[in-house]
Amino acid sequence: MSSNWWKIALSAASAALSPAPRAGAADRPSLACFPTAETRQLIVDRRLADPFATMQAASAAAHGEPIGAKLCRADEELVYEISLLRRDGRVVRIYVDAATGKPHPGR
Template sequence: MADVKIRAPSPFWPRLAAAFAFAAPVAARGEGAEFQCFPMAETRHLIADRRLADPFASMQAASSAAHAEPIAAKLCRDRDALVYEISMLRRDGRVLRIYLDATNGQPHPGHK
């Protein structure tokens, strides 16, 4: 019978896994402080409470201007401003995201 040696796992892999486990939440927290999207219930409340622009009308206007099919609209906070993140599907299959100022439905100056 052949001699089979069993190697102990390298101490490198547990350290690498731990590094990824700690790095991902830290990176997400840093990004979340600047840009955060709201859940649907809170979105409805904010639209009614702050009298924001109609998200469906904004989505339709943006999709016709971009010649793309609207997919979704989310209300998000970008630093101190409320913006709609409008996702659209272009005819070439690419997803396009446009950011509109939620107060007036105009393009948000902080995004392309």
């Protein structure tokens, strides 16, 4: 898949969901997701993990088709929220530390 696919997926995910913080479960920090332009700039400025590679790794680990990703702030950390479509039709979300590309603790 080309890098254009990632740009389209990221744009669609960002456009579909509001950048405003949303409340999670009581034990989870709330997320504030960034718009596409700010996401691109943060990835470059902070040398974050490659979002496409991160999505592919999450897809392989969870046995799902990647359908979107967003860069979000969870308290003071940056995380990717990756949406995957599983074979059973469920959409699952996986949270990955944007700096390291590893699963985000507490998610």
